[in-house]
Amino acid sequence: MLSISNLNFYFGSRALYEGASLHIKPRTKIGLIGANGTGKSTLLRLISGEYTPDGGTISKSGECTIGFLNQDLLSYQTDDSILHVAMQAFERQLELQIAIDNVLHKMETNYEDKDVDLLSKLQEEFERLDGYTIQSKTEEILEGLGFSTEDLSRPLRLFSGGWRMRVMLAKLLLQKPALLLLDEPTNHLDLPSIEWVEKYIHDYEGSIVVVSHDRYFLDRTVDNIAEVSNAKITLYPGNYSFYIEEKTLRNEIQKGAYENQQAQIRQTERFIERFKAKASKARQVQSRVKALDRLDVVDEVIDEKAKVNFKFNFGTQPGRFILFLEHITKAYGDKVILKNTSATINRGDKIALIGANGKGKSTLLRIISGSEKIIGERRTGHNVIESFFAQHQLESLQVENNLLEELKGTGTTKTEMELRSVLGCFLFSGEEVFKKIKVLSGGEKSRVALAKVLISEANFLLLDEPTNHLDMQSVNILIQALQQYEGTYVVVSHDRYFVSNIANKIWYIEDYEIKEYPGSFDEYEEWQSTRGNSPAATPKNVKEKPKPELAPVESPKKEVSNEKQIAKLEAQIMELENAISALENQMATLAQKGEFDELKKIEIDLNQKKAALEDVTNAWESLIA
16 A cells, blocks of 8 residues: 655754665554654654655555644644534535535525536535535544533634644544554543544554554554664564564574674684684685675664663651642632542552543642642641652753753752763763753653652652653653652553553542542553443453474584594584574574564574584584693
8 A cells, every 4th residue: 555665864964764664554553663763753754745755765556545643733723613623524525515505595596407406416425425424423533532512612722732633633533544644642632532542543444554652552553563763664563562572582583693693703713813823724714704704794682671770769758648638629610620529648659640631630730739729628748848740841941951950950969970870761871961951852851850850859749741752761761760769659641551550549530529549550440340431442462472492403423533533523613604604694684684584493593503513613622622
């Protein structure tokens, strides 16, 4: 349906893509992943035709229509109702409706046979295109995305950027393009809306390429993962969970190939060093020198799993109770958020505050922080030191500061080396710590702000959507940091993977009251399903592939005569080294092409020959010693 071949695209002097290829087949659902800045959104813009490649081709079939949801749509505003905006997806049906209305209006004063025929044709096409159902279809999708019936008639400009994005998503889904491109579609959705989109995408008849950092979402929507890394695109069949297992296996194979090749290089260099001054071995030495020059080097596997090894301490230990909320009532005019509700936060609580948008999660977080006026009583416990993170606080970062200066501005007593260690945990290494805040991306600013919160030595953290704009590696770092944090926190998040890894209690607002589930998010979801609520879709099964077993290798037989034995062993060494060199070169070529299944077969043969070479070499060295 769409084919990308040998794609090149440069951002200044930096290659985002170089010789990259990807083929999108009909009804394929691909999750596009990679670290921030690797060019995922750029690839969607290249596919949509918004950007032009610097090299290579992007070709599509004639019936391949493309719909693109991108973050630029957040800025779109109009006085039209959201129902009208979403219904613009039905361009032809709306044209027909206007034409039908015009003909009917004309026939009220001037009835002619030709108008009757025209009306009949227009109505026939309108009915064939399901024109009479377009409003009900639009209302169904908008309400599935969280809009109330009353919202449908309100102007789009009255809604926030996140809600406007939902309208654009609804319009795109109604258009039903053959290829749907989605850039972070869950960024501005609450949990019910995310689950609705998951089901819609799962049942979608066209192809989809979706950029997302939500692991659960990818597990439940896609059947392929395309990873962008080192200016290339590598395709993995299966969902995200399968990708994790498959990539681990591929890395093990590449690591084995790398180690085998390095051992071969060391052995060859040792042979050259031993015999470079021996005239009788000159030809063999020269042959090995040339073989090293011709060798296609297998790249070393880089561990992308950053680990947090810094302990986030706080100097003051709080009392047993952190916060009391008693008989709290909060309303905005006629809109009631909380009504006569109470809750207690104890030392060591790791609370995730979840639920649909509009239920008051952020309001409750502000009530907990003491920044929101309420009816009722809010009391903090003994020695409680609080720190609050929210997305709007990114704007309060001092743009002229570099990263180290920004962290020092918190008043921390940590040394510069300790602050560098903290920044290293959040993926800022080396000279990057001297970058100005003003040149950072949204995700990088989030990491800096989170680092500031965690070094504040507060014993009570409030975090509002901390994973927004973070890639998967950064989310994993934050998870590790919070798992090591010994204080108390309340987190608002729609990222289910994140919540399932950091919370020991779940809070939600129901019937204007704060309700608590004393367990993990996974346990909470299971409990909710027993209450009659729809359980989240279960991830697709991940099949575990068996690892290849190495066949035993026979050691060379010993000869009676040392001289004959040495000659025989040297011949075997030459033969095995040539065979290993050929296999290594073949493996390097396959690794570069991404043909990992064939690579596994060759690795078995390589390991057998490598083991034999080691045995033969040991026997040879014992004889000539």
